[in-house]
Amino acid sequence: MLVSLLFLLIATIFLELGNGLLGVLVPIQGERAGFSVVTIGTLGTLYYSGFVVGCMFLPRIIRRFGHIRSFAAFAALGSSAALIHALAIAPLPWLALRAVVGLCLAGLLIVIESWLNNQATPQSRGHVFGLYMAATWFGIVGGQLLFSVPSSETFQLFAVVAIAISLSLVPVTLTTGAVPTIPQVTSVNLVGLYRLAPVGLVGCLAVGLANGAFWTFAPLFARAWSGTSLGVSLFMSAAVIGGALSQWPIGRFSDRVDRRWVIAAVCLASAAVAVSLLLDFVGSNWIFLGLTALFGAFALSLYPLCVAHVNDRADPEASVEVSSRLLLVFGFGAIVGPFLASFLIAELGITSLLGFIASIHVALALYTFGRIKAASPVPEPERTVFTPSPPLAHGTQAVVELQQSAEDDDDVAHPEQHTAGDQR
DSSP: OHHHHHHHHHHHHHHHHHHHHHHHHHHHHHHHTTOOHHHHHHHHHHHHHHHHHHHHHHHHHHHHHOHHHHHHHHHHHHHHHHHHHHHOOSHHHHHHHHHHHHHHHHHHHHHHHHHHHHHOOTTTHHHHHHHHHHHHHHHHHHHHHHTTSOOSSHHHHHHHHHHHHHHTHHHHHTOOSSOOOOOOOOOOOHHHHHHHOHHHHHHHHHHHHHHHHHHHHHHHHHHHHHOSHHHHHHHHHHHHHHHHHHHHHHHHHHTTSOHHHHHHHHHHHHHHHHHHHHHTTTSOHHHHHHHHHHHHHHHTTHHHHHHHHHHHHSOGGGHHHHHHHHHHHHHHHHHHHHHHHHHHHHHHOTTHHHHHHHHHHHHHHHHHHHHHHHSOOOOGGGOOOOOOOOOTTSOOHHHHTTSOOOOOHHHHHOGGGSOGGGOO
């Protein structure tokens, strides 16, 4: 159990190292190659599109061909796509490649998370996925810091991405234990979900719009601020570290009060810090990085707050279905956000990115205040426990929901589809 868990966590770190570096590398290299702002925004849109499509459809591929074979296929395709970025520097190939990378990463993370879920017992599940969260955030920060490593050619950094993704194959293929299963997600009516928890559903959409734009254009914003690769790495890492450290205290506080007040307060705090970043754009580097960490602390904690609010009001037996629908709503926002932001940035410049994000957060706060007046809060004994989550496209917990599940009907009907390589 411990060795298998260690191997899966190592695989997670390698994957997030590669994905974290690629997320910074693509917009920066696209700008250097002369891509338009709208093209760079569309790169973000297609990446999130591929990831969401992968979350929807790849579980059936994994069930059919087995976890190890599926992981090997996704890793080979993802690492190849990363390398092709350096061989075909043009908008059309990159647009297709970003969708492929998003699709493959979804499949890779579904395999890892379902395997971790299978390894964990009810008593150890919280600890296991706490370690998984730590590995995820560590990998993301490490990948972003790799961007500051001096390199004489663009190809070298894309090669590092491909190497990291390929190395994730080694610990996964050595993982032992029972073959994990992936639950079959059933449909949930979004209209009914909105009637149940409008703040949570609208919040997931709004935060998707804001965060999708942030992850796509933040490297360009950081480059405009610092002008150096190290500055880009430090800016992105500060935001991620802030988001990683803040989720637990903010989430635990939200368990004790009406969660909608916390959502509104975090939205306003995020918007205020975004405005402060604009005012300090040419000020002290360390103050700017401190404000960036504070911005990440608020902006990156909004999605799990919205999910927790919906689960407060939803049937606990439907948590898998509810979370999967919220992921799709968030994903739709993340798909649209970079595209919308690109037109604003093209007209007003890269600093308008923070204005775009702040306006969305203020709008969500105002909507939340309106809903607080219109509906009573969930009683404290009925609230769910807040669960931290990684940024969208760095985890798929909403698909596998981190809980033990029985064999689904497809596995029972087609036992021969489990490959010999997956039998333990």
